[in-house]
Amino acid sequence: ITVPPVSVVAPIYTTATFTCEGTGNILNWIVGSAPLTNSIQQQRGITYTDPSGPGNFSSVLSISALPINDRISISCYIMSFPPFEQAFSGSATLYIRGVSSVENLKFNSTSLLITWSHPSYFSYDIPYGLYLSYQYQVVVIDEEDGDIILDTTITNTYIAAPNITQCDAFNISVTALIAQYTSINTISNNGSYAVDITINNGNFLTPNVTIKLSCPPSQSNTFLTITSDSTAVIDQYTFTGTDESINDIRTLIPYHQYNYTVRVFNLRNKLQYETYTIISKYIATRVPYE
Template sequence: MGENKLVLLLVIVCLSVDGAVITVPPVPVTAPIYTTATFTCKGVGDIFNWHVQSVVLMDSIAQQREITVTTTKNNNTNFSSVLTVNAIPINDGLGIGCEMITLLPFNRVISSSELTIRGISSVRDLFINFSSNNSLIITWSPPAYFSNDIPIDFSVSYKIHVTVGDEENTIKTNTNLVEVHNITQCDTFSVSVTAHVSQYTSINETKENYGNCSIKIQEIFQTFDESIILLKIKCSPLLCNKIILVEASYNDNVYSENIQLFEKSSNDIDSLTMNYSAANLLPFQHYQVVLKLLSLMMITEDQDIKFISTYNVQDLLVSTEANGSVSVQCVFVSGSTADGCHVAFNNTSHGRNEYFTITGSESTIISLSTSGVYNVTGYDIVNGSLYGPAVQYHKLVEVVIIPSSSMAFASSTNKWWTDNETVMSSPSVSVQTTVLSPESSRVQILPIIVCSVVGAVLIFILIIVLITIAAFCMRRKNRNEVTEEIIDNNPAYGQVLQVQNHHSNQRSSVKIDVNPAYETVSAAYGHKHITDTIDYETVL
């Protein structure tokens, strides 16, 4: 009886087991080419597998097909897995399924799906080459994959984008070759090709080229009527045809010129040194010269900036000597026709200007009239006229004068220099003027006026103080004097008696009791040893 119960229990247990179950099967996916597709599978069992083309997925197949899998398991029987596959052309129509297995009892369940890819692949074998006539040659092969929903009689068109700097050139064609002019191997650019079929557009296939060219002004040689600029151009990987844009400007005036560089016959040249003659610059000007290195598409790749002066005086050499003396040398351009140079010393503290005319190119000693810190400026003197300022000394000059019996000085006037002013020629230095500008004149006159007003006020105050002191002294003196006291008559009195003290060594004390209502005044005399007392009495 007991054995029968055991067999019945085992039968019930076996019947209660459902076996392997797939609760969430993978579904078919349609994906654009070169994107990713995802398949999900969930189930209950002892073993879980993914199948690709009806074969259990192995590592080698996953690598070839660009597949990744992520699987989680709960309670050793509940599985959840995600398969991700790239939609590359070889995966079009790929069969994908999942398998769930139980061991006791053995049970196996499989659910299948499929990946479908739509679109076209990118172009193949994209190449860039350069021709001898400064052109870029672009070639490629057609796409290798077209989805099966594209009509059989389809045609393919291509769009080519060539980007150089901020410039983009777009070309449309049905062929597999295009030529783009004015691009060399020294240029930095990118090329992308896109294929178009029916409603599909391929992903860009891109090539890039990195070239590099630089321009540098190495030296400038100047004469009176010409400026020679020595410049160097260096390119990588090799020297290519370029354009040099020369822009010379002063104030708002701009002079420009283009120079075309031609590629050398030798293929191993990566740099070029050349001279540029700036012969069209106007005299008596300060130019900013900008040399721009341009590609053949007129895109700026590099530039260098220098400043050129077309004045005769190119530099000043200044050094301080003893007690207010300064050594000044004017440096003239080669072939200069100037009469000399005119040097201005401007005192930075009070604005005083001192001017000196120097002839010759040798160093000359000049004397300044006051100590201070000076700005030094040089002018051209040509045919008796001043032009400039031609050059300013690059730093301040400090002059210290020690007081002595004889001091160095320069004569001064209030005359302004003009372009028509005659210049005195001399083999040495000639001090022409010490010019005070209106601002500096006002600065010097103002202290004189202020001092005059303040001085007048001080003198006026001093006089008032002296008068006050004198009056105070006189009043005090009068108070200290002993004088005779006089009692004046008053109409209210009937009679007034005047008493004079004849004793010089005694003091007098006067008591007065007077009322205008009294008719008669009487006096009584009393004598003491020291003082005399006078008593007045009124009798009605």
């Protein structure tokens, strides 16, 4: 073996590589204390290049810097024949540095709490025990306009999310700040404020207007404005309660055009959705023919 694998220090979740070169008929890798197999490759996130041969060999083994691979030994050996001979490299070690991401990151749409668990892995250069200090930077960003809703650093594993609901589209990231290392975990919430307006004209002058909300009024600021002939506001009110379907039934005056406009604002008073429908109450009459 002319070029044996050497020990590597790699940041967590990156990829480390080991090289083995030499001369012979067959080159194999040893991971831990066992020859490399397909199951070990899958379990530990390993790939390697075909060494070719026989003759001069060169192979590169790539391994994911996952917590399960910390301080694992890597070596190679080459078999030659005839006569039958085996050459073993020395053992190299993968040292992983850093901390794993926070776990169980969740957003509770009822309590409006963001919660998570401490990282489960710390590299061996971090003092563990009584003096280990946990800090977390929590950032919530509105996916629609990029506004930063929350950006703070705390030591708890929970925090209340201000003025957001399950109707919002936003990203939550929690960065663990432990010793000299950081790691980040991110989740998204894909909410909707869409509105659908349908009209039942069973009674010509008293239509039943049904407004269906994808976001209940308790989680938004939703308004209906009704104007006549595009100028005069004849009614305006705010939806309340938890119902996601509201009916508006009223008697309209003939020979007028009515505009029903629904505007939905989030709890931060930003317009999220606007739609309207027009109801025309012009009556066609027959003109006598002379």
